[in-house]
Each structure stands twice: as C-alpha cells, then as structure tokens.
Amino acid sequence: MLKQKLTFMVLSGLLLALPAAVQAQFTFTTNNGAITITHYTGGGGTVIIPGTTNGHPVVNIGPNAFDSKDTVSSVTIPNSVTNIGDDAFYFCTGLTNAALGTGLINIGVQAFYQCTSLTNLTLPNHLGNLSDSSFYNCSSLSTIIIPNSVTNIGDSAFNNCFSLTNATIGNGVVRIGGAAFMWDASLTNVVIGNGVTSIGTTAFQACTSLPRVSIPNTVTNIEFYAFSGCLSLTNVLVGSGVTELGENAFEYCASLKAIYFQGNAPIDGGNILLNDSVVTNYYVAETTGWGATYGGRPTAHWNPFIYTTSSSKITITGYIGAGGPLTIPGTIGGLTVISIGNSAFQNDVNLTSVTIPNSVTTIDYYAFFNCTNLVSATLGTGVNYLVSGAFSGCSGLTNIALPASLISIGDFAFTGCSRLTSLTIPNNVTSIGNLTFWACTSLTSVALGNSVASIGPQAFFDCTNLTSFTVSASNPNFAIVAGVLFNKIKTTLLVYPEGLPGSYTIPAGVTSIGDYAFAGCFNLTGITISNGVTNIGVDAFYNCTGLTSVTLPNSVTNIKSDAFGSCTRLASVTLPGSITSIGTNVFSYCGSLTSITIPASVTNLAYKAVFDCTNLTTVYFKGNSPSLGSFVFDGDNNATVYYMFGTSVWGSSFGGRPAWLWNPLAQTSGTSFGVRTNRFGFNITTGTLGLVVVVEACTNLSNPVWLPVQTNTLTTGSTYFSDSQWMNYSRRFYRIRSAQ
Numbered sequence: 001m002l003k004q005k006l007t008f009m010v011l012s013g014l015l016l017a018l019p020a021a022v023q024a025q026f027t028f029t030t031n032n033g034a035i036t037i038t039h040y041t042g043g044g045g046t047v048i049i050p051g052t053t054n055g056h057p058v059v060n061i062g063p064n065a066f067d068s069k070d071t072v073s074s075v076t077i078p079n080s081v082t083n084i085g086d087d088a089f090y091f092c093t094g095l096t097n098a099a100l101g102t103g104l105i106n107i108g109v110q111a112f113y114q115c116t117s118l119t120n121l122t123l124p125n126h127l128g129n130l131s132d133s134s135f136y137n138c139s140s141l142s143t144i145i146i147p148n149s150v151t152n153i154g155d156s157a158f159n160n161c162f163s164l165t166n167a168t169i170g171n172g173v174v175r176i177g178g179a180a181f182m183w184d185a186s187l188t189n190v191v192i193g194n195g196v197t198s199i200g201t202t203a204f205q206a207c208t209s210l211p212r213v214s215i216p217n218t219v220t221n222i223e224f225y226a227f228s229g230c231l232s233l234t235n236v237l238v239g240s241g242v243t244e245l246g247e248n249a250f251e252y253c254a255s256l257k258a259i260y261f262q263g264n265a266p267i268d269g270g271n272i273l274l275n276d277s278v279v280t281n282y283y284v285a286e287t288t289g290w291g292a293t294y295g296g297r298p299t300a301h302w303n304p305f306i307y308t309t310s311s312s313k314i315t316i317t318g319y320i321g322a323g324g325p326l327t328i329p330g331t332i333g334g335l336t337v338i339s340i341g342n343s344a345f346q347n348d349v350n351l352t353s354v355t356i357p358n359s360v361t362t363i364d365y366y367a368f369f370n371c372t373n374l375v376s377a378t379l380g381t382g383v384n385y386l387v388s389g390a391f392s393g394c395s396g397l398t399n400i401a402l403p404a405s406l407i408s409i410g411d412f413a414f415t416g417c418s419r420l421t422s423l424t425i426p427n428n429v430t431s432i433g434n435l436t437f438w439a440c441t442s443l444t445s446v447a448l449g450n451s452v453a454s455i456g457p458q459a460f461f462d463c464t465n466l467t468s469f470t471v472s473a474s475n476p477n478f479a480i481v482a483g484v485l486f487n488k489i490k491t492t493l494l495v496y497p498e499g500l501p502g503s504y505t506i507p508a509g510v511t512s513i514g515d516y517a518f519a520g521c522f523n524l525t526g527i528t529i530s531n532g533v534t535n536i537g538v539d540a541f542y543n544c545t546g547l548t549s550v551t552l553p554n555s556v557t558n559i560k561s562d563a564f565g566s567c568t569r570l571a572s573v574t575l576p577g578s579i580t581s582i583g584t585n586v587f588s589y590c591g592s593l594t595s596i597t598i599p600a601s602v603t604n605l606a607y608k609a610v611f612d613c614t615n616l617t618t619v620y621f622k623g624n625s626p627s628l629g630s631f632v633f634d635g636d637n638n639a640t641v642y643y644m645f646g647t648s649v650w651g652s653s654f655g656g657r658p659a660w661l662w663n664p665l666a667q668t669s670g671t672s673f674g675v676r677t678n679r680f681g682f683n684i685t686t687g688t689l690g691l692v693v694v695v696e697a698c699t700n701l702s703n704p705v706w707l708p709v710q711t712n713t714l715t716t717g718s719t720y721f722s723d724s725q726w727m728n729y730s731r732r733f734y735r736i737r738s739a740q
C-alpha cells in the first residue's frame with residue numbers, strides 16, 4: 001500500500017475578498033487504484049475534496065480523517081466517495097455545511113458526532129446506511145429527510161439534535177435504531193415511512209414537543225421506552241401490523257389523550273401507559289384481544305368513518321381519525337363500502353397515505369381535496385370513476401397507480417398535484433375532464449390508453465415540465481408525433497407539451513390548431529405554421545411568453561378568441577389577407593407589440609382585440625374601416641391608426657386613437673432625385689407627420705425578393721432616402737412599406 005501526500009487548492013472562509021487560494025494538505029492511501037483520505041492537515045475554511053488524484057478516484061474518507069478539525073467550516077465530498085468512515089468528522093464543531101456526493105452509500109459510526117454548528121445537510125438518494133451515532137448532538141440541524149434508499153437508521157443516529165423540528169423517514173428504512181431521535185426536544189413533525197418494521201428502544205424518548213405520531217401498518221414491534229417522556233404527545237395512530245408494545249413504550253406522556261389502534265390488541269410489555277392518566281385506547285370493530293382496559297387505561301370502540309347507508313351499501317362521507325397511513329375497510333358492520341363521498345377527507349393534513357378497497361366504485365367530488373401531506377394513494381381494482389376534484393390540491397402526492405377498472409377521470413381531479421412525475425392512463429378510461437392535471441408541475445410524461453376518446457380543455461395546462469405524450473397504437477382517436485398529441489388522422493394539433501423548449505414547426509397536413517394547444521408554453525421561442533392551417537383555436541398560444549414573432553400563412557381564415565393573448569414578448573405578427581375578423585382578446589396584453597398591419601380583408605375587430613398592448617405605436621389598415629367592438633384599443637395609449645388613400649370610412653380618430661392618412665410618396669423629380677456622389681436617392685414626403693417607413697429594394701420584378709434598405713421617420717413631413725450600394729447592382733427597384 002502506497003502512502004504519500006495529496007495537495008490541492010482550498011478557498012479559505014477568511015479570505016472572501018481575495019482571489020488567492022491557500023494550500024490544504026491530506027495524507028492518503030492507495031489500494032487497488034482507489035484512494036482513501038486518511039488525514040487532513042490544512043488550515044480549515046471551505047474544503048473541497050477532489051474526485052480524483054494521480055488519476056485514481058477518491059472513494060473513502062477514512063476513520064478520524066477530520067477528527068476535531070474545528071476550523072473547517074464547510075466540506076464538499078465528491079460523487080466518487082462511497083463511504084465516510086467512523087469518526088471521520090468527529091467533533092468538527094465549526095462545520096456548518098456538508099455537501100455529500102451522490103455516490104455515497106455508507107456513513108460510519110460517529111461520522112459527524114458533535115458537529116454542533118452543522119445546519120445544512122442533504123442526504124443523497126443512493127445512501128444505504130446511517131450508522132450508530134452518525135449525527136449525534138448535531139444540535140443545529142433543523143430538518144432531515146432520509147431518502148428511500150436508506151434501509152437502516154443506527155442507534156443514536158440523531159440523538160440530542162435538539163434543534164431538529166422535522167424528520168422524514170423514507171420508505172426503504174426497515175429499522176429505526178434505539179435512541180435514534182432521543183432528546184430531540186424541538187421535534188414537532190415526524191413522518192415514518194411505510195417500510196419500517198421495528199421502532200427501537202428509546203427511539204423517540206423525550207421528544208417533548210412532538211404532538212402526534214402515526215405508526216404505519218408495516219411496523220410489528222415498538223420496543224420499550226420508544227416514546228416515553230413525549231410530554232406534548234396528544235394522539236397516536238398505531239397501524240394494524242403492530243403485535244407488541246414494549247415495556248414503558250408510552251410512559252410519562254402526560255398529554256396523551258387517545259391511541260387509535262387499527263389492528264388487534266398488541267402484546268402489552270408492561271407499564272406501557274404508566275402515568276398517562278387521561279388516555280383512552282380506541283380500537284376498530286372486528287379486531288380482537290380487547291377488553292374493558294388495555295395497559296391499565298380504558299378502551300372504547302372506534303369507528304373513524306362517518307357514512308350513510310343506502311340499499312345496504314355504504315358511502316363514506318367524513319373521517320374523524322388521526323390520519324397517517326389509512327386503509328379504508330371494504331365493509332363496515334357487514335355492509336359493503338362502495339363510494340367515497342363528496343369532500344369526505346377534505347383538508348385532512350394528517351393523512352399521509354390511503355388504500356381504497358376493491359369494493360369502492362366511485363371517488364366523489366373533492367373527496368381528498370387539499371390533503372397536502374398525502375404522499376401515496378392505492379386505488380382498489382373496482383374503482384370506475386374519479387369525479388371532479390377527487391385529489392385536487394394534494395400537493396404532496398407522488399405516487400398513484402390508476403386501476404384497470406377506471407373509466408372516467410373528472411374535471412380538476414388532480415389539479416395542483418405538483419409532485420406527480422409520471423402517469424399512465426389505463427386502457428378502459430374513455431374521458432379525461434377539463435383542467436384535470438392543471439398545475440401538475442413535476443409531471444414529465446403521460447401515457448394514454450387505447451380507449452381515451454375525450455380530453456377536456458386545458459387538461460394538462462401549467463404542466464410546466466411535461467415533455468411528451470405516448471398513446472397506444474390501437475387508440476382510434478389520438479396519435480403522437482414527436483411527443484405532441486394530435487387527432488388520429490393528424491389534421492388537428494391538440495396539445496403541445498409545455499416543457500418542450502425551443503421552436504416548433506407544425507407538420508404539413510395539419511389544418512387546425514386546437515383550443516389551448518400551446519397555452520402556457522413559455523419555453524416556446526418560435527413557431528412555424530405550415531400553409532394549410534385554416535383555424536387557430538381559442539387560447540391556442542395564450543401566455544406563450546417566450547414567443548417573439550408569428551407569421552400566419554395565407555391559408556388561415558379563422559383566429560379565435562385569446563389566440564395570442566398575453567404573449568408578452570411578441571414583437572411582430574404578420575396577418576394574411578385571408579382572415580376577415582380578429583376575435584376577442586386575440587392580441588390583448590401583448591406588451592412588446594409595437595406595430596401591426598390589418599389586412600384589407602378584415603371587416604371586424606372584436607372586443608379587446610388589441611387591448612393593453614402598452615408599447616403599440618402604429619396600427620396600419622390596408623382596407624376600409626372595420627366594425628369595432630368595445631375596448632379594442634384601450635390601454636394602447638401610444639398607438640396611432642394609419643389608413644390607406646382611397647379607403648373609407650375614416651375620421652380623425654378610430655377606437656379612441658388618432659387616425660391619419662397613410663400617404664408617403666417617393667418624389668421622382670427635383671434635385672434630390674437620382675444619382676449623387678456615391679449614392680442614389682430621393683425624397684419621401686407625406687402630409688401625415690411621424691410616419692415610420694421602410695424602403696425596400698429588389699433586382700427582379702418578375703420574381704421579386706424584397707430586402708429592407710433603410711428605415712425613415714417622417715418627423716417634418718419629408719425625409720431623404722439614399723442607397724450607397726446601388727452601384728453593386730445592374731438594376732434595382734424600390735418600394736415603400738410601413739415599418740411593421
């Protein structure tokens with residue numbers, strides 16, 4: 001084994017104003033091409049451990065490597081490190097931040113023991129083990145989230161972390177070690193994962209601020225003194241799997257009023273409720289082992305469900321239980337539960353998971369609305385209908401599997417479920433309602449089954465990270481092209497995923513852009529609409545805040561309301577001569593739009609068609625004055641209307657804005673016309689002051705390609721145009737157009 005010196009750069013926390021770095025030194029060992037850091041001899045401050053040295057990966061932080069280095073304030077551990085050894089950062093009392101690499105698997109015994117200043121800590125998602133006393137007396141930690149990859153929390157792992165207020169224990173953890181959270185006097189919220197089977201001796205002893213706790217159904221054993229001395233504990237939900245409560249498990253919990261048991265009476269280890277003078281034990285019907293008392297305290301029958309009965313069938317209409325992980329029974333009093341009623345669990349923030357029995361066919365209006373801590377929902381194999389708002393506002397929901405029996409998903413059913421990442425719509429589902437997945441901001445993909453026939457307006461609105469749809473090839477109603485949803489024959493573009501970045505070209509053959517098709521696609525920066533598109537639907541590009549320009553082909557005949565509303569960066573738009581009307585709010589709130597030309601074909605400007613375009617200065621009309629809805633130009637305080645010679649009927653104002661004749665003329669006589677030194681030029685005159693015009697040129701009138709040469713503002717009624725490049729062409733033709 002080779003032992004040598006490792007030297008690299010580390011920024012000192014005391015030299016924030018200086019660009020220089022100081023040298024920090026380590027000793028290390030190399031074994032089979034892998035490096036273990038064995039000792040740190042540097043001056044402290046912010047330490048960044050390299051991922052490799054001498055071409056070898058750094059994989060271990062050895063035992064006692066930073067032992068008592070109280071001048072180290074921050075450490076970054078590279079992704080290559082898989083193990084932090086015993087006592088590695090023991091008594092590093094000045095350490096405030098530890099950035100752990102994504103490759104970390106094990107944190108050793110007392111690895112961060114008494115790092116009393118440590119406040120910032122994120123455990124990586126591949127971590128497997130937290131050893132005994134790994135964060136003992138890290139008294140400045142306030143929150144800890146233990147990822148699902150961790151299987152074991154060692155004894156005293158977070159003991160005496162007296163600033164810790166929130167602890168989330170992942171679903172991979174099997175055992176919570178003895179004294180793991182003992183003396184964490186500020187702990188007010190703990191979520192115990194659904195994989196835990198055992199809660200160790202004194203695991204939460206003297207957590208004096210903890211008001212409630214839910215024990216999942218997977219736990220079988222709560223060891224002695226596990227929750228003793230939890231003075232603020234008022235209620236406990238004990239899952240159906242618990243078979244034994246250890247000696248003194250809940251002793252000296254002076255505020256404890258209720259323990260809700262979901263299963264049979266556990267074995268009483270003795271003195272489990274010692275000095276808990278006000279507690280009552282509640283048990284569920286059809287469980288066994290209960291007498292008049294349990295643990296020396298009275299018992300009572302507990303039915304946490306409020307329900308109605310019709311034709312010997314039960315609909316659950318309310319819930320008064322303690323929350324936590326909940327399994328809804330398939331029968332109550334021998335009658336079958338077939339429905340979860342309107343708002344039955346609404347606003348229950350204590351509910352963390354729910355299992356719906358196979359007997360239930362309908363989850364009704366807003367049944368689980370705003371259950372913000374609901375993480376998972378398991379739906380039974382008989383559920384046919386998710387009615388409007390069923391899981392709306394369940395912002396913590398990360399996992400839900402929709403059963404094959406499902407037929408319909410109603411309006412708003414999953415609105416605001418911002419942690420859902422993917423979803424598969426089963427093959428029997430025929431309809432998805434309006435705004436069903438609105439604001440599911442973590443949703444990245446949606447798979448549609450083969451029976452979906454109807455998708456409501458804005459079903460996926462504000463799904464800002466959605467990048468693709470997939471659909472069964474046998475679905476007769478929908479097709480997918482590059483992740484974008486179309487009707488089966490690909491003539492109507494229905495939904496463009498909001499998370500797709502950049503520009504997009506609408507494929508040939510498409511004739512219609514559906515209602516809300518691109519609404520809210522703020523990552524969309526450009527759109528090419530193919531010739532053949534005739535219809536642009538309601539709100540089709542609403543709030544596409546990254547869109548800067550739009551050119552509509554001559555095939556477009558219909559632009560529906562709000563089509564480009566709130567496209568705040570839209571600076572230019574080209575309208576074809578094929579349209580006859582500009583609908584309600586079509587360009588409202590387009591704050592970057594400076595000018596717009598209305599084709600002669602347009603006969604109607606609808607309500608607020610160009611409303612509150614605050615930077616709009618010029619509106620050019622090529623034809624007669626169209627009929628005008630209310631408030632068309634309201635808020636366009638800088639806009640001037642220009643109309644063409646020979647058109648009618650115009651006055652001095654139009655829609656509340658001043659109106660002027662557009663009459664710039666190229667003067668082809670006089671001394672200003674013709675060739676001058678190094679240029680060709682002419683005067684442009686108008687009777688309307690302030691016109692902005694563009695002079696364009698081409699070389700072939702048979703097949704003209706007009707290119708802009710110069711932009712002029714007629715501030716005094718006349719301006720001179722000159723072309724210094726005219727000698728580069730055998731001939732050149734000029735024309736004047738508006739600066740749009």
